[in-house]
Ligand code: HEC
């Protein structure tokens with residue numbers, strides 16, 4: 425199906441929907457500052473659903489719900505919620521980014537990738553990467569808290585695009601801790617990555633590197649051997665074993 429047909433289908437569904445529902449909130453918007461004021465109700469609906477999916481939140485995340493004598497109802501035109509104001513700035517920001525990208529002027533045949541809310545948000549309101557979550561958790565309550573948070577998020581989000589749950593990324597995070605000199609935390613997170621991803625060569629390699637940095641040469645060699653047991657064809661890892669053996673003899 426081409427894009428136009430696909431969009432047409434959406435608009436049709438949206439208009440059928442509006443016949444069924446006399447109180448379609450998307451008819452006659454009163455307070456649009458960024459979107460075109462003459463936008464069709466179908467398009468507005470699609471954009472709002474898109475915002476909700478991009479941030480993994482409901483409409484009430486940005487729109488005020490009012491309780492009064494008429495009961496509980498949504499005031500979509502109200503600007504009371506700060507998140508709605510931020511969302512407007514985000515719409516402008518996305519527009520600026522796309523204009524800057526188009527200004528790269530990469531020739532007529534180049535197909536530009538459009539930056540949309542999901543490009544950054546990936547289903548969360550505050551778009552953190554898993555490494556950033558780990559860093560925050562370690563600062564707050566150490567590696568035990570970081571590990572339990574990791575498992576909780578993995579349970580909830582695995583298979584989606586909100587967080588990267590590959591073994592490589594977790595091992596690389598342990599590596600970055602080692603680089604920054606936090607060798608105790610690095611060891612905990614490297615062990616954790618091996619436990620979580622027992623088939624990921626890189627997890628064993630990083631565990632080996634952390635042990636090497638801690639001058640625990642026997643454990644380093646065992647970890648490197650774990651990496652080679654999965655994929656023997658890694659010259660870099662073999663060299664690390666040699667380095668560990670040499671350091672041991674000194
Ligand atoms: C991330 C924040 C966000 C979410 C989530 C969101 N909206 Fe909106 N919505 C906005 C912003 C911002 C505007 C104003 C856009 C503008 O100024 O051009 C708006 C405008 C609207 C309007 C037009 C109101 C008027 O009279 O001007 C309607 C209706 C609406 N949204 C419905 C919804 C519904 C229904 C949902 C849930 C499916 C939803 N929105 C989810 C941010 C959001």
Ligand code: HEC
Pocket residue numbers: 475479507508510511514515518521539540541542543544545549550551
């Ligand atoms: C270039 C990346 C990027 C794009 C594109 C982007 N955002 Fe954001 N957005 C962020 C970042 C980063 C934050 C967190 C800012 C902070 O830490 O205060 C954020 C925060 C927000 C917040 C506030 C969340 C909160 O609870 O504090 C809203 C609402 C929001 N974005 C909506 C949107 C919408 C809607 C779009 C698409 C029109 C969008 N964003 C596009 C990066 C982006």
